[in-house]
Amino acid sequence: MFHRTYHATHPEMMEGASNAALRDRYLIDALFRRGECVLNYTHADRLVIGGVLVGDAEVRLPDQTQPASAAGQPFLQRRELGIINVGAGSGTVVVDGEAFTLDRLDCLYVAMGCADVRFAGADARFYLVSAPAHQRFATRKLSIADANALSRGSMAEANERTIHQLIIPGVCDSAQLVMGVTVLQPGNVWNTMPAHVHDRRSEIYFYFDLDQPEDSRVIHFMGRGDGMRQIVIANEQAVISPPWSIHMGVATRAYSFVWAMAGENQDYADMDAIDIGQLA
Template identity: 45%
Template sequence: MTISVSVRQVVGPEDAARRDTQGLRDGFVMEDLFRPGEANLTYSHLDRMIVGGVMPDTKPIEIAAIAQTGTERFLDRREAAIVNIGGAGTVRVGGKAYELGFQEALYIGMGEGALSFASRNQGEPALFYLLSAPAHRTCPTVHITREMARKVVVGSAEESNARTINQYVHPDVCDSCQLLVGLTMFEPGSVWNTMPAHVHDRRMEVYLYFGMQEQTRIFHFMGEPSETRHVVLKNHDAVLSPGWSIHSGAGTGRYAFIWAMAGDNMSFTDMDKVPMEDLR
């Protein structure tokens, strides 16, 4: 079992505008989150969000504590959300075991203790996508199925962005302190996500792209509206989005993505839309 933690400092808009492609990737992109028998975590200074991939193989993987939180236990002052995008698996926390199937989620309240992850079948391992943010109150731990998710249908085929937003950790589904988490699925032929673009300076966001063929790529757009940049992402890559940055993308083939936010409020619709004519 291997647990690795990398740290990402905050990158400001002036800095981002001057960076080359590798510089942008170093500041914002997290590659290859899922590796057999490993937990790969990134501690971001954007609202102290932790983003990680856990892929158990023959043995369970436990996350009890990491030095970066400065607490005795990982969840002493944090909440977490886990979405499984692989084979069936089990998450043990707070003295209970939760069986998570494909695209099922688990919200975990502050103070629940160590996390343990296991795959049901080594030949089809679970892929647990982990998100964690600081919390100031404890909310109940909830197993969230796809049927429980709040579904919002948006976009159109004419605009190449017909999609369903499945809101997993959302006030209408379960209580949380500051995490909002959901999963967006696209209709065949639709490739654009979150366009027209927006920013929300009150909250950061992170995307994980998945469900892609080996050769499929996402052109993910970021930066201030007047200074846009892009990075090219493959399956299971994630990208951080500061509050000042747009976050939008288009794929060369079918894909899905998980979005998560943390910050000042819990209003999914709190966003500052950017007119198309203002994008540069």
């Protein structure tokens, strides 16, 4: 069922780790395989990160196969799911018989307990993040126009961007999943400056729109503020950020990324900023 399982890590596990070890512990790649639903499990707040690239036939969100005690149960038996279409064209997600059309950057929140989720649309690329849920909320489509849009940064600082809050209190109710899309304006390359951590939740960054040119890359900084490390990330790769780790990046060109969080609170502003002078 899961392509890979990523275990929780301690800050000391980052000290002295090789670049290969960092990539193995935190980088999620190969999310899109035609005709498949690729799912990865991380013990960081038990998030599941996945991707669906539809081929000649619709693709179904699989039932659970592990652990053995859960085999045969719907994937969303005790989970909620956020879906964002990061492809060039529209696609369709059918949830328990109800169809939702998602254009580029549209989002679908799928409630805990839904039994049958299917994907269609040859030009769509569905990015998925799922978190455990304790309460059922309504399944709901959110177009990118429905998002709470925050303009941040400036051209002078090379970080002019729009943060589109999609699954977040005040826009779409959820048990614990918080999710949105940040789009950098042309000519801007930095995100999330100053750096910060939030001990009450884990976060996943999924970088995309880096395919032109193909050799574009993001340098993603992580670790403790006084002991930063970095991972070089290509288009449509994701990186796990534990609660104790900073998460910020700079790239060779403008790009977009999906951020998703889960933990014990949903307050977007609950973070501890780290002054740039503290970074080392």
